[in-house]
Amino acid sequence: MRYLLEAWNAVVERLRSAKSIELFLDFDGTLAPLRARPEQAHLPAPTRRVLRRLARRPRVRIWVISGRRQADVSGRVAVPGVLCLGLYGWENGGLPSLHDETLRMLAEARSALAKRLDGSAGLWMEDKGAAFALHCRGAEPSAFGRAHAAIEGLRGEFGRWLSVTGGDCVWEVMPRELRGKGDAVRLHLRHARSGALPVYIGDDAADEPAFAAASHGITARVGAARQTRAAFRLRNPSEVGRALEKLDLEVP
């Protein structure tokens, strides 16, 4: 797989000739470096500056699609003209509506997990209203093992209603009714101008369906080499900032 910054010639013509660019960006681990706790993550100032410039270009539309709640990610991006979507693209101006049974299963799974992990140091749960996450950054290996076992139990018990995605030191548990980032990207591309070029940059397992949804465009996965559906790689969020600066130079 090629590094996007080193293979820029392979994309430059497409960026210049596209009628419009639909730029989709993940937040944590992509725009913002990962931190021990999600509340510590912030958008680096140079990235905010380039997003501000890009958001003013009439040919560019920018979406930040995060697993966070919408208000949370909007507050952290805070760039006029950049639309932030929460809960993997499904929270936009209100929580998505879910079936009563799904909500009941979500609540049951959450309390079952909390009970199983009671007292395991370094693990903590984050309630996102229509989903929840189990964080294990900095946890002892024994606590990590307990978390892994508990998550597998959850998959078995609640797999009909809930899906579990493993990320970087985090498991995200969400209703199957929330269809994830790939469907969210597809939905927005349906409303894009013809000749629009999608660009998707993300770092996580939850971004993989979105790479597939934007595979006719330019896709890049951030972080260490691993199996991915993205066509290019970027090493870290500061390279994402540099890629956005290069992109800014290509769209007058």
Ligand SMILES: [Mg+2]
């Ligand atoms: Mg991420």
